[in-house]
Amino acid sequence: MNEMHPTPRTYIINCVALLALLGLTIAAAYLNLGPFNTVVAMLISLAKGGLIALFFMHLRYSxxxxxxxxxxxxxxxxxxxxxxxxxxxxxxxx
Amino acid sequence: MPEIALAPVEHQFENAEQQREAATMGMWVFLATEALFFGGMFLGYTAYRTYYPEAFAEASRHTLVAFGSINTAVLLISSTVMAFAVRAARMNRRGLLSILLLVTASLGTAFLVIKGFEYAREISEGLLPGPKFHIETSDPVHAEMFFYLYWLMTGVHALHVTIGVALIGFFALRAWLFDAFRDHDTPIDLLGLYWHFVDVVWVFLFPLIYLAGRHS
Incomplete structure (x- = not known):
């Protein structure tokens, strides 16, 4: 483990960002973007997965x-x- | 800045830090096998959806998006609480650790209860694949394929959540009764990795199951 550790503030910001991305992915699903609906949904999922891995799973500090x-x-x-x-x-x- | 808790060092390791790193590495290896396990199902889903996009879009509109959305939020919040639990363990705060683990397990249980109500409604609507399967779409055969994948993927995921809830509850009890993780918080670290991974799987499942074809 590195010297650096995530602070409570990091976790709270991460949580808010994840919930915002959840809202975004739901909203985007109701717009007709043609074939890009799935692309946008998967990009948002990748972003959420990345945030979880980097901060909650401590990859950023590993x-x-x-x-x-x-x-x-x-x-x-x-x-x-x-x-x-x-x-x-x-x-x-x- | 939380202090780094020290574990008793087994003889094959140079020091506590190396021991922790080896354990963390092992957990990531396990999670890689889990990623491939779930990946096979995602691959099957993608292949079928590519062949029958209309049937999958229509079938997806029969899923209960409110249940799925609330459950996603529940899991994301439970992951946040788990992150705080891992931090509490590192700081040797036993009481806080027990409470945060209990909250995480409760949120996991809430997820399963909501999923249970959702399953019950889907069974009553005839959306469980089998002889009684019934759906009003233009291509019921492949809509059933969607629901077969839906039950399989959410079912296997729910099994993971169940295992997680049981482990987290058990660890909460050990922390509370025996102070089992004082200066030895690696197990909590690894438990956290597992729980976050299960969250990541759901993050990808959610749009594929509930949001496909919502716009039309």
Whole structure:
């Protein structure tokens, strides 16, 4: 663990930001953005997931070793999603 | 600035900090396997939704968005309380730790109760896949596929919440009765990581289940 630690203020701000993003994603879902509805929803989810990982899960304050293992999880998940969807999303017969 | 609590150091570690880091690393490895476990279901969802976007949008409009939204807020707030519990453990504040863990477990329980009411209403509306499944859409066959994935993904997630609530309650009791985490707060740290991870899974589930196709 580093010298730096999140303060109560950090947690409160993070909580407010997460709830604001929740409101934003609900509001955005009722606007017709065409194919971008899903894109916007997933970007907001990524932002929320990032905030939770960085501050609540202390990634922001963690050593590179922890970053490598957290990153490895995301990397392998990415391999599964990207390679599989690279097939499903490009099949012409849909 | 909270002081760093010192754990008894096992012989394979140089010092308490290395021991804590090894435990944290192990937890992240576990969470990586969990991410791949949930990822498979998200992949299935994405593949089916790509093939049957209309059926999924129509089916998604039959989910109860108010229940889902409130539950998202409940989980986000419970994660915040958990973050404060981890901090209380680090500062060796036993009473505060017990109370914050209890609040987290209560919010987790609230999530499950709300989910239970939601499930009950969906069963009464015929939205449980099986011989009695019934839905008024243009493509009920693939709407049923959506609801199959809905029950599977929210069910597995709810199982994780249940395990989390049980563990957090148990840890709260240990903190309160035995002061079990004095100068040894790594278990609370790892419990927090688990709980936040379950929160992250829901953050991705929520828009895919409840918000797909709301605009039309």
């Amino acid at each position: 050593k590179p070793l922890i970053w490598i293992f957290a990153g490895a999880g995301v990397f392998w998940l990415g391999i599964m999603l990207v390679l599989a969807l690279g097939d499903y999303l490009t099949r012409g017969w849909r």
